[in-house]
Amino acid sequence: MTAPLLNPTRIYVEPAAAELPRGRAVLERFPDAERVEVESHWRIPELHGDEANARRWVRIKREALVLGVKKSLAARPNGRSADFIAPSTANGCAMACAYCYVPRRKGYSNPITVFANIEQITGYLARHIARQGPKPAPDQCDPHAWVYDIGENSDCSADALVSDNVRDLVALFRTQPTAKASFATKYVNRDLLDWDPAGRTRVRFSLMPEATAKLLDIRTTPVPERLAAIDDFVAAGYEVHLNLSPVVVHDNWLADWRELLTTLGEATSPTTKAQLAAEVIMLTHNLALHEVNLAWHPRAEDLLWQPRLQEPKRSENGAANVRYRAGLKRQFLDQFLALVTECAPYLRVRYAF
Template sequence: MPTTAAPLIEVTRIYAEPAAIDLPRGREMAARWPQAEIVPVESHWRIPELHGDEANVRRWVRIKREALVLGVKKSISVRPNGRSADFIAPSTANGCAMACAYCYVPRRKGYSNPITAFTNIEQIMGGVARHVKRQGAKPEPNQCDPHDWVYDIGENSDCSADALLGDNVHDLVDLFAGLPTAKASFATKYVNRDLLDWDPQGRTRVRFSLMPAAMAKLTDIRTTPVPERIAAIDDFVEAGYEVHVNFSPVIVAPGWLDEWRDLFRQLDAAISPATKAQLACEVIMLTHNAALHEVNQGWHPKAEEVLWRPDLQEPKRSENGAINVRYRAATKRRYLDDFLALLAAELPYCRVRYAF
């Protein structure tokens, strides 16, 4: 099984659209890795040696550590969401340096899918700022936030890891710090303490994803260990971030509720009264995918023993038309109810923003 001994990112090859590396941000990112080979590509979507090649399963983690793709974001549209955020901001990256066995991101480009960073950051930021201005003040509270419009800036990547490559995420945090009616939001499984030196002014919500440590060790490959994520929460609150937690994915396995009880108690013991006063969470039950199951069989079959459970799961068509599998509706409701009852008993101050 892959180890986390090597650095999370150690770029040796940069695949770059010419227009992307010609922009100032592209040149800045390439300059961070002066020894890296520059490989021109026509499109960040079509790089055969990275995407769509089953042989890459054998090099899954190495590609994630050593490859960086630079592209230009073509669509600067903002999409409505309504679950975790009011809106999904145009991505400044897709792909990930981490390798969580259940992650949906590899389904888009296929196989390893390292980070693609978009270098037209000024255009992206301009589109977000104009959208925020058009919304005006938020008229009423909702599950996303009681006061502000919330924009997810990390739908297809982990912003904490993206920040290792360049200043895109920092620029977005600075942007939202100056927008009085909106805040940025992103989920993360990586503790990047460089973010503690930024000045978010309460306008960026960091959602630390948590699950029981043993399950995370099996399925959250190349991520920051869960105890370290918990230990960072107070520091991020003190640095001016709003910090929520994602209890996700919730994976049903023998003893799963006992393991979650232990996690809730670890979290409760670790965080300050100030953190507890602003804490909220999301709860997301596991969704898996047959194609990803087949990929995982080639590099991490042990994880599939808990992720691929035909005895407990049923097909589900997602919003984008893909066929996934989830826990059967009737039993999923029972699992979720049991989880929420345990959460309420152990962390009564932790408001549930949404659960599904």
């Protein structure tokens, strides 16, 4: 029998969060979990910053939950996937993708932290949307609506197992004719099909070839199930796009992607294809995450850490990342985009990098 994605046995609680209605609802959802009061969701030594936690990576993600209050509210300009990054209603994740950048923020396993001050967050977003007015011109995010990414540091489909925060965001954007919510996901949560998004929420299903996903996309919904859900989410009123990411180069990578793109065509209806678009993101890895992975999932590094193909890249926040060497990356990306054109000519690529 498959273990549940989440089975919280311990909830770390900021006192202010426990006093809010959403905080109380989360605690009531998991009545048998031990409650541990903490000063800040950022500073929990048992979870964050302890190198030994790498050996308990998956167990922490399944059994620990953090309940906090989002202190700073800001919608940051983006311009790639979305026009703005909305203030988070959660961070961390119950899943354990070996390439994910989210663990770098708090350190190591980084289970779900849910923020209880949802009314403040939705109120801020409503006011921010109103200040923007109508979108003056199309851009790569959307031709008509301002797009707000509501899941930059978490997976909203998994967050919805913990609280109603994501449902509240979908309800907010349902009423916003000039804006859309957007989030990427690797988890199929069919509860979302009953939420009536009215076309104002974009779900971006992340896809990669199945053999690669089995090694790298730990604790996620299997790729065939993600493919099978796409038509259902379109029928339920979501706009559905794809994240073809990360594109990981290895000996059989193009053949594997050819198989996936062929299967995608077979799995989706003409209605779905007509509204489908994709983002393509080549792998960026991280030195610190490489070292952590060696402690809990070293086989993943056989694909992710390839010094002969990669070069250092210092990120905007100072992290020591690696990416495919510039000349090689351009070659790999051109090969990939040609494959998309050949195998999925209906699939519009919104951006690729």
